[in-house]
Amino acid sequence: MDKNSVEQVVMPKNSHYSFRVLTSEDKIGAMKLLNDTFNISKEFLIWKYELNPDFDPSFAVVALNNGQVVGCAYWLPRDLKISNSTSVRAAQGADLAVHVDHRGHGVGKALIASENQVLENKNVVMSYGFIETELVKHIHGPQIGLVAVPTSTTVYRKYLNCSRIREKAALLNRIISFDEITRAKLANLRMRVSFRFMGVPPFIAKIDPNEICIEEDDLVSPDLKVEFDLPLSALTKSKKRTLILMKALLTRKIRISGSLENIIKLYGILKHLAILFT
Amino acid sequence: MSIPETNQYYLRTYRQGDEIDLIFLFNKVYERFAGFVPRTLDYWRWCIQSRPNLGEEGIAVVTNANKIVGYAAVEKAGNILEFCYDPNYEGKTIVSMLLRWCIDYVRSQGGNSISLNAPTQDELVRQVCQELEFTEDSFERAVGTLFLRVLDLPKLLRKVVVEKKKVKEGFDETILINLRKVPPWYNDYVAIRIQDGKMAVLTEKIRTPTIKIDADISTISLCIFGSTQRLYGAIMKRRLKVRPFWKIPRAVKIFSLLQLKNPLYIPRADYG
Numbered sequence: 001m002d003k004n005s006v007e008q009v010v011m012p013k014n015s016h017y018s019f020r021v022l023t024s025e026d027k028i029g030a031m032k033l034l035n036d037t038f039n040i041s042k043e044f045l046i047w048k049y050e051l052n053p054d055f056d057p058s059f060a061v062v063a064l065n066n067g068q069v070v071g072c073a074y075w076l077p078r079d080l081k082i083s084n085s086t087s088v089r090a091a092q093g094a095d096l097a098v099h100v101d102h103r104g105h106g107v108g109k110a111l112i113a114s115e116n117q118v119l120e121n122k123n124v125v126m127s128y129g130f131i132e133t134e135l136v137k138h139i140h141g142p143q144i145g146l147v148a149v150p151t152s153t154t155v156y157r158k159y160l161n162c163s164r165i166r167e168k169a170a171l172l173n174r175i176i177s178f179d180e181i182t183r184a185k186l187a188n189l190r191m192r193v194s195f196r197f198m199g200v201p202p203f204i205a206k207i208d209p210n211e212i213c214i215e216e217d218d219l220v221s222p223d224l225k226v227e228f229d230l231p232l233s234a235l236t237k238s239k240k241r242t243l244i245l246m247k248a249l250l251t252r253k254i255r256i257s258g259s260l261e262n263i264i265k266l267y268g269i270l271k272h273l274a275i276l277f278t
Numbered sequence: 279m280s281i282p283e284t285n286q287y288y289l290r291t292y293r294q295g296d297e298i299d300l301i302f303l304f305n306k307v308y309e310r311f312a313g314f315v316p317r318t319l320d321y322w323r324w325c326i327q328s329r330p331n332l333g334e335e336g337i338a339v340v341t342n343a344n345k346i347v348g349y350a351a352v353e354k355a356g357n358i359l360e361f362c363y364d365p366n367y368e369g370k371t372i373v374s375m376l377l378r379w380c381i382d383y384v385r386s387q388g389g390n391s392i393s394l395n396a397p398t399q400d401e402l403v404r405q406v407c408q409e410l411e412f413t414e415d416s417f418e419r420a421v422g423t424l425f426l427r428v429l430d431l432p433k434l435l436r437k438v439v440v441e442k443k444k445v446k447e448g449f450d451e452t453i454l455i456n457l458r459k460v461p462p463w464y465n466d467y468v469a470i471r472i473q474d475g476k477m478a479v480l481t482e483k484i485r486t487p488t489i490k491i492d493a494d495i496s497t498i499s500l501c502i503f504g505s506t507q508r509l510y511g512a513i514m515k516r517r518l519k520v521r522p523f524w525k526i527p528r529a530v531k532i533f534s535l536l537q538l539k540n541p542l543y544i545p546r547a548d549y550g
Contacts, residue, residue, distance in 0.1 A: 043330045051328060053320050078548075081312045083540050086441045088434060092549070115427075116461060125433050128426035130549055145427045145461075145495040149503045151313060152541030153417035154400075156407040157393040160356070160385055199413035 017070070017107055019114055022060035029069030030062055037097040048094070054078060059091060059122070061114045063098070063107045070099040073111035075118065075127065091119050093129030159200040162216045168276045169205075169214045175275070176210065182272050183210070189265060194222040198229060205276070207269070214276075224258035224266055287347070287368070289375050292337035297322055299346040300339070307362040311397060313424070313542030325547050326351050326360060338379045340372045348372035351547070352380045356389035359547035361396065361403075373406045381410070393420075397543045417544060424542065428499045431457070432468050435479045435536065438502065439470075442535050447475045451528060454487035458494040470532070477535070489525045489532075493518040501533045509533050 022030060031045050049055045054077050063071030073096045080090040093115075098107045119127060159165075176182050191207045204222065206213040230244075230253055248254040256263055301317040308314065315321060326332065331353045340348040340363070348363035358380055363372040377394070384392045395417065396403040407414065417424075428434055453470045460466045469480040469487065493501075497517045501509045509530060512518040520529040 041330070047324075047328060047330050051324060053324055078315050081314055081316050081540075082437070083312055083441050083538050084310060086437050087316055088437055119429055125430045125437070126426055126428045128424060130422040130544075131425050132422045145499060146425050147427070147496050147499045147503070148423045148425055149542065151417045151424050151544055152311070152398045153313075153395050153544045154398045154404070155393055155395055155415045155417055155420035156403070156412040157391060157415065157420070158381070158407075158410065158412040159391045160381070161390055163390045197413075199411055 015105075016065055017102075017105070017110070018064045019061055019110060020064065021118065022057045022062055022072070022074075024057075026062045026064075026069050026072075027057075030060070030072040033069055033072055033097050033099060034095050036099075038095070049074065052076065056122075059118060061111055061118055063102075063111055065102060070102040071107040071111050072097055073114065075115070077122075077124070080126075080128065088125040089123050091115075091122075091124045091127040093127060093131070157199060162201055162203045162214055165200070165203060165276055166214045169212050172273070172275050173211050176212070185269050185272055186210075186212075189269065191224060191262060191265065192222045193224045193226060193266060196225075196227040205273070212273070212276075222258070224256065224262045226266075227255045229253040286342055287371055287375060288341050289379055290339055290341070292334045292339055292349075296337075296339055296346065296349075297327070300337075300349050303346060303349065303364060304360060304362050307364065308397075308543055310540060311543035312538060312540035313544050314548050329353075329359070329547075331355060332359070336383065338376055338383070340375055342367055348376055350376040350380055352383060352392070353550075354384070354387040354389060356384040356392040357546050357550055358392065358394040359550065360545055361394055369402045370406060373403055374409075377406060377410055393546070395544060395546045397541065399541065421544075421549070424544065426499070426503065428495060428502075431495065431498065432465065432479055432481060434502070435468060435470065438536050438538065439477045439479055442477065445472055445475050445477050445535065449531075450474070451489055451532065452484050452487045453489045453491060453529070453532060454484050455491045455493065455498065457498070458492060460495060464495070472532070489529055490521040491518065491529060492521075502536055503538055506530075506534055506537070509537075 020026075031042065034040055034045055035042060049060075056077055059075040059077055061073050062069050074094040075091040076094045078090050078092050079087040080092075081087045096108060096111060098111070115127060176186065186207065186209050189207055189209060191205075193205045193207065194202065195205060196202045201216055204215045204217055206215065228248070230248055245254065297319065301319060301322050304317045315325075326337070327334065332351060333354075336353060337351045338349060339346055347367045349360070350358055351360040352358045361376065363369050363376070380394075381392055392412075394403075394407070394412070396407075404414065449472055451470075451472045453472075455468045455470070457464065457466050457468070467483055469482070469484045471478050471480055471484075493512065494517070497512045501512065501518070509518070513520065513526060513530070518529075520526045
């Protein structure tokens with residue numbers, strides 16, 4: 001067996017994929033894959049891995065199909081502080097990517113499962129990473145001993161303009177153009193809603209049957225004026241959204257001024273507008 | 279760009295040679311925290327100085343009587359990678375100067391938003407952020423959950439034991455932890471001896487331990503990195519079995535000695 005090959009326990013024996021520790025000939029393919037998947041610039045990837053004084057290519061694994069790199073997983077060796085004066089050698093899970101044409105074949109799971117072999121005999125005490133909880137359930141199943149640890153870190157954010165909301169509006173407009181349900185909800189609706197959120201400059205949503213347009217402005221007489229003493233993210237969690245809104249209404253953290261008819265209309269399309277706030 | 283001035287505090291951009299003081303300040307300020315990479319010159323030069331989209335003009339330094347008392351490193355896109363201030367000085371002034379500078383800088387570079395990771399306990403940062411109309415979110419919701427996996431438990435315990443030097447005299451026990459559901463490459467046991475006020479991790483299997491513990495590696499990891507409630511929860515749910523059962527209070531005491539209680543602070547520079 002090739003000294004670089006990574007024996008797989010997850011992939012079926014007749015799999016078309018082979019796995020090995022990153023070699024110099026895989027570098028370009030792996031970089032291209034990361035670039036295509038995450039839209040990370042080549043300059044950033046070179047800095048992150050090749051210029052990193054701690055980077056060790058033997059901490060990366062690639063998945064090959066017909067000699068082409070179709071998946072890769074990188075770990076970064078790090079000293080991680082665990083108490084006042086103690087640090088341990090750790091491996092931080094960095095980038096994991098699978099080519100779009102090869103997803104759903106267990107390549108990602110196999111790459112993660114290769115961690116045991118990759119990190120074995122490397123004097124690494126623990127591995128860690130920042131993962132979306134849903135993703136852990138999906139792809140980290142094969143890993144034994146993965147535990148979630150709460151942090152004491154708060155993220156503060158301030159939007160300097162509404163370009164992000166405008167981008168989301170463009171996405172919503174694309175959805176409106178092909179989704180009949182959303183289009184039906186917006187039919188006969190013509191409203192100017194002024195929004196004020198914490199941490200976001202005030203903006204106007206001009207809602208028309210075929211389009212939603214965002215303008216960074218304070219309209220003198222909007223149809224509805226909505227003021228939130230809540231961050232934009234309060235509206236993103238769909239399961240709790242109604243509860244959060246009700247609580248905020250009762251505690252006057254949301255103040256709405258306008259006709260009741262317009263308020264009901266806005267509530268009716270809130271589910272569709274939620275994409276603006278994600 | 280205009281550089282604001284407040285009393286005897288001065289704000290300027292990074293100058294060559296500042297890095298030693300910046301690293302010293304960072305490590306001093308976050309000394310009581312865990313979860314980040316301790317700053318060394320090599321790490322800082324790579325992580326901050328040579329990072330694309332940052333550049334030395336994105337590092338602001340606040341001085342007082344020529345002493346660096348705070349600094350911030352911010353990317354053009356608006357992510358504040360490192361942020362710290364000396365709490366022995368007027369923290370509110372320093373934080374406010376740095377954040378206002380960061381906002382102006384990101385705006386001038388065409389950034390759309392600005393974000394800062396700070397320890398949750400830092401009320402001063404929270405107060406200034408509120409004044410500047412920042413919103414706050416938990417790290418878990420904004421970035422993701424920190425997941426970790428212990429690969430070498432004896433080594434981790436040895437490190438922890440070195441840190442926790444003090445054990446009450448007369449608290450002598452030998453503990454054998456039998457690990458359930460371990461991967462093939464893992465030792466399925468680890469032993470700890472507490473004698474004459476000293477704790478030691480042993481590699482050999484003790485034949486006559488005074489306490490036997492059965493648990494899987496996740497449970498032990500949670501007991502080390504988690505809270506005491508998690509430990510009680512594990513015992514109640516029988517995920518951590520202690521034999522003989524009357525030694526449960528002793529086992530709890532030992533695990534609380536092993537527990538890593540430093541809050542975890544994750545600066546943006548370490549994962550972004």
